[in-house]
Amino acid sequence: MKERKGKEKSIRPAKAFTTIVADADALHSNAKAIVEPLFVLALPRSFSSVVCTMLGQHPQMYALPETQFFLAETVGQWWELASRSQAPLTHGALRSVAQLFYGEQTEATIRLARGWLMRRAHFTTAYLLEEFVARVSPSILIDKSSIVVYRFENLQRIYRMFPGARFLHLVRHPRGQGQSVMRYFRERRTIGPLPPSHWLSQLVSYPYAAGKPRKIQDLDPQRAWYALNMNICEFLKAVPENQKLMVRGEDLLSNPDKGLDAVAQWIGLRADMEAIEQMKHPERSPYASFGPTGARFGNDRFFLESPTLRPDRAEPQSLEGPLPWSSDGHELFPHVKQLAIQFGYQ
Amino acid sequence: MSSHPQSSSQTAVHAELTTNLQVLHRAPPNLLILLAPPRSFTTILSAMLGQHPQMYGLPEVHLLVARTMEEWWGLCSEATFNMDHGLLRVVAQLIFGEQTEYTVKQAVGWLRRRTHCSTAELLEMLSHQVHPRILVDKSPSVVYRPEFLRHIFAVFPQARFIHLLRHPRGHGESVMKYLHARRQMGPVPTSHWLLQLAGYPSMSLVESDVIKPSSELDPQRAWYVLNMNICDFLRSVPTHQQLQIRGEDVLRNPDQELVRIAGWLGLRADNGAISEMKHPERSPYASYGPPGAYFGNDRNFLRDPVLHSEAARPTTLEGPLSWRHDRAGFLPQVRQLAEQFGYA
Numbered sequence: 001m002k003e004r005k006g007k008e009k010s011i012r013p014a015k016a017f018t019t020i021v022a023d024a025d026a027l028h029s030n031a032k033a034i035v036e037p038l039f040v041l042a043l044p045r046s047f048s049s050v051v052c053t054m055l056g057q058h059p060q061m062y063a064l065p066e067t068q069f070f071l072a073e074t075v076g077q078w079w080e081l082a083s084r085s086q087a088p089l090t091h092g093a094l095r096s097v098a099q100l101f102y103g104e105q106t107e108a109t110i111r112l113a114r115g116w117l118m119r120r121a122h123f124t125t126a127y128l129l130e131e132f133v134a135r136v137s138p139s140i141l142i143d144k145s146s147i148v149v150y151r152f153e154n155l156q157r158i159y160r161m162f163p164g165a166r167f168l169h170l171v172r173h174p175r176g177q178g179q180s181v182m183r184y185f186r187e188r189r190t191i192g193p194l195p196p197s198h199w200l201s202q203l204v205s206y207p208y209a210a211g212k213p214r215k216i217q218d219l220d221p222q223r224a225w226y227a228l229n230m231n232i233c234e235f236l237k238a239v240p241e242n243q244k245l246m247v248r249g250e251d252l253l254s255n256p257d258k259g260l261d262a263v264a265q266w267i268g269l270r271a272d273m274e275a276i277e278q279m280k281h282p283e284r285s286p287y288a289s290f291g292p293t294g295a296r297f298g299n300d301r302f303f304l305e306s307p308t309l310r311p312d313r314a315e316p317q318s319l320e321g322p323l324p325w326s327s328d329g330h331e332l333f334p335h336v337k338q339l340a341i342q343f344g345y346q
Numbered sequence: 347m348s349s350h351p352q353s354s355s356q357t358a359v360h361a362e363l364t365t366n367l368q369v370l371h372r373a374p375p376n377l378l379i380l381l382a383p384p385r386s387f388t389t390i391l392s393a394m395l396g397q398h399p400q401m402y403g404l405p406e407v408h409l410l411v412a413r414t415m416e417e418w419w420g421l422c423s424e425a426t427f428n429m430d431h432g433l434l435r436v437v438a439q440l441i442f443g444e445q446t447e448y449t450v451k452q453a454v455g456w457l458r459r460r461t462h463c464s465t466a467e468l469l470e471m472l473s474h475q476v477h478p479r480i481l482v483d484k485s486p487s488v489v490y491r492p493e494f495l496r497h498i499f500a501v502f503p504q505a506r507f508i509h510l511l512r513h514p515r516g517h518g519e520s521v522m523k524y525l526h527a528r529r530q531m532g533p534v535p536t537s538h539w540l541l542q543l544a545g546y547p548s549m550s551l552v553e554s555d556v557i558k559p560s561s562e563l564d565p566q567r568a569w570y571v572l573n574m575n576i577c578d579f580l581r582s583v584p585t586h587q588q589l590q591i592r593g594e595d596v597l598r599n600p601d602q603e604l605v606r607i608a609g610w611l612g613l614r615a616d617n618g619a620i621s622e623m624k625h626p627e628r629s630p631y632a633s634y635g636p637p638g639a640y641f642g643n644d645r646n647f648l649r650d651p652v653l654h655s656e657a658a659r660p661t662t663l664e665g666p667l668s669w670r671h672d673r674a675g676f677l678p679q680v681r682q683l684a685e686q687f688g689y690a
Contacts, residue, residue, distance in 0.1 A: 034441065036452065074462065126459040161459050164452035 034130065035137050038267065039158055040144035041232045042170035043225060044203060045180040047249030047313070049303035051170055052144045053282035054252070054260065060269045062136040065092035065287040065298035068145045069125035070154050070161075076121035086198045092145075092298030093117060095291045100135045105286065110294040126161030140267065144170075147199045149228050155235040166267060167239055169232050169246040171343045173317040174225045174336050176250070181221040182325045184302070219325065226336045229343075248344060250314035256280050283307040319345060374504050375473035378611065380484035381495070381579075382510035383572035384543055385520045387593030387658075389644040391510055392484040393626035393651065394596070394604070400613045402476040405432035405631040405642035408485050409465040410498050416461045426538045432642030433457065435635045440475045445630065450638040466501040480611065484510075487539070489572045492551070495579040506611065507583060509576050509590045511687045514569045514680055515661045516594070521565040522669045524646075543568045549679060551575065564670060566680045573683060592688060594658035600624055627651040663689060 038061070042048040056063020068089045072078035082089040097113035098105045120128055133141045148154040158165070172180075185204050188194055194201050206224035236244050245266050252259035260279045264271040282288055288307035290296050297304065319337045322329040332340070378401070382388045389406075396403015408429050412418040422430040437453035438445045460468060473481045488494040498505065512520075525540045534541050536559055545559025546552070546568035560567075580588050589610050596603040604623050608615040626632055632651035634640050641648065663681050666673035676684070 034452070034456070122462050124459055124462050126455075127462065130456075130459055161455050163455045164448060165455075 034133060035140050036164040036166065037129070037133055037141040037143055037162060038166045038168060039162070040142060040168045040170055041149055041155070041235075042144065042146055042249075043149060043172070043177065043228045044146040044199065045177055045184060045300075046146070046170055046172040047253060048144050048146050048170055049300040050282055050307070050309065050313075051247075051249055051252055052142055053285045053288055053299075053303070053307065054256070054279045054309065055263065056142050056285055057278045057281055058260075058264060058269060058275050059278060060139055060275075061142055061267075062139040063142040063144075063285065063287075064096045064132065066145045066147075067093040067096060067129070067143060068147065069093065069129055069143075070145060070148045070158050071151075072125055073157065074121070075117065075123045075125055075128055078125055079118070079121060086195050087147075088295075088297045090114075090117075091291060091295040092287075094295040095287055095298045096132065098292075098295070099286050100132065105291050105295070107293045110292055114294070124161070126157075129161075140269070149231055150199070150202070152231050152235060155231065159235070159239065165243065167236060167244045168263070169236060169244065170249055171229065171246060172249045173319075173345050174222050174332055174340050175317040175319070175323065176315070177225055178221040179324060181224075182219070185219070220323075221325070222323070222332055222336050226333070226339060229339060233339075246343065250316075253309065253314035254311050256309065256311075280309055282309055317345070375470045375502060376477065376480045377469070377473060377502050377505040378480050378482045378508065379498060379502075379505055380482065380508050380510050381489055381576045382484070382486060382512070382593075383489060383517065383569055384486040384539065385517055385524060386486070386510055386512040387597065388484045388486055388510055389647040390626055390651075390653065390657075391508075391591075391593060391596055392482050393629045393632055393643075393647070394600070394623045394653065395482045395607065396629055397622045397625055398608065398613060398619050399622060400479055400619075401482050401611075402479040403482040403629055403631070404436055404472070404484070406485055407433040407436060407469075407472075407483065408487055409433065409469050410483070410485055411487050411491075411494055412465050413497070414461075415457065415463050415465060415468060418465055419458075419461065426535055428639075428641045431635060431639040432631070434639035435631055435642045436472060438636075438639065439630050440472060445636050445639070447636045447638055450636055454638070464501075469502075480613070489575050490557075492575055492579060495575065496582070499579070499583060505587070507580060507588045508607070509573075509580060509588065511573070511590065511592045511689075513592075513594060513661050513663075513689050514566050514676060514684050515663070515667070516658070517569050518565040518667065518669060521568075522563070525563075546571060549677065564667075566667070566676055570677070570680045570683060573687075590687070594660075597653065597655050597658035600653065600655075624653055626653060 038055070040048055040052050040055075042051075052063045055061055068082075069075075069078060071089075072081055079090075094110050094113045094117070095105050097116050098109035101116060102109035102112050117128075129141075129143065148158070159167075181200070181203055185194070185200055188200055196202075196205075203224045204219040204221050206221070206227060245263070247259065247263065252263075256279070257276055260276050261271045264275060264279075269275070278284075285307070287299055288304070290304050291298060319332055319340055322331055378395070380388050380392055380395075392403045394403075395401050408421075409418060412421055419430075434450050434453045434457070435445055437456050438449040441456055442449035442452050457468075463471075469481070469483065488498065521540065521544050525534070525544050528534055528538075528540055536542075537556075541559045542557045544563040544565045545561070546565070547558060547560040549567055549570055551571055551574075589607065591603065591607065600623070601620055604620050605615045608619060613619070622628075626647075629651070631643055632648070634648050635642060663676055663684055666675055675681075
């Protein structure tokens, strides 16, 4: 049998949501079978892959790759979206099912995972996620699907379905995020044409006007940075204080001991040296490399190429000065600066 | 033919297969369903039965008035009462271990995630959660529609049914008293279940989904039609799966009647079990719930959930009805059905 990659977590055998109670006295001690998940809300290119994977290496957490489940209400609708999408939307879910329900990620188990997901087409996507929650229990499941934040209704769907969940708003400096987006955009265009409906096109030309793609010199990712972060902020107003936390990605990367300790403590998990040390090795995740044929991605391509923690990625940035992607030397808009300052950036 | 002794490894394999089969094909849901018109001692009896060590009493979950959970959520949003409170309390208690504001919130999510499920599937999930106890469900709203009753039996063909009776005079007085109390709180919409019960417009089944209550309030009509619905339905249920009980008998003489019910169900009928059943106030649903799921049961019961035998004071089929201005008595059909039920 193929050797399983990365950290081997003890996953309980598959089990339905109920446990048969043999003893009436055990009735209520059997409850609390569902550990509420943690949702990481972040824009694409905001360190979300590395940060989520780091958190998932905590002995009491388990991070999925990007499942994109909350783009749709039912699994059938999710399949339909995936069939129309230019991006490999299903890869993260396929890899998760292969790993968690079939024990490994191979071409064969990816095929099995596809069938598993198709058989559940009538499920709500949230119920499907609950199967993952139950599978990794008592570890806390971490889900992050960055393109979910494009639509406010997707965020509301998450909270409607998991009103007891925790939400971590992961932010990145608008200059660093913009530079990263533009770099990714340029590299992606070398592979082939990027359709206007692609999430990356939408991110650089936000707000995208159908049929009127912007010229390359007009691309400015700070508009998406502002609008999508505002989406998250507006959404989080409805979530109680104790269920949400905002974290700057740069802080986690440049000072992981302190940052990871704070996150673990907020969730109420172990924050000892060993747990923190585990989290500093995102490369040990079973989703931290390219997957098998049929599900190669599921996470950011750059992360899959180089999944280690590199504090240098979080180099200090300034809110002042011309933007490197701007042909006319313009700066960050005042409202972008203002929001960034609220997030603690300078 | 001689049988070969099994090796220990074969025994182990057999045990494992048996366990797997048990998981894959769990025992069918063990359900006891109380059928009665509203205001017929269903809350107290359900809570009492639920205190038996081998049973688990639900508050009013109203699951079986809808086919799917999506439909159930729709009905909840239109209901004139807090229809979702009972089920939210159950999910909070059984799935999340306690009833608090937070676990009720979790319960909302748990139920929303199951929007694609049928309501019967949901009930089956709850039944498995309390297995091997018998789950006791009472949702008086199902008795308005024969198709609801037939659907219950179609999806739970092994379920057992108790037809819970109440004297039509005691029932009518209780309905009118409750309606009066409700009116003190403000106008009662015509779609309110109490007005539909008190003003049920005819002595035959109203086929429409919308019941237009008569301005002349006389709850004996609903008493008759709803009990007839139950009687008609139970003709299709094997006799060993049904039992008729007068609520007054249980309240006045709980020891005898509870022994009879436990014996019929094949459960323990010792003093310990019977004594437990005489304490409905010990049910986790016998008091007000947390914010978000405050009710889920009859308000009077929530206020005072102990067993009161005086609630079943003797009454008669003779004489004028207190709620009728013309001081008329029971209609002949009502009297006849009540006599069939053993009332005088």
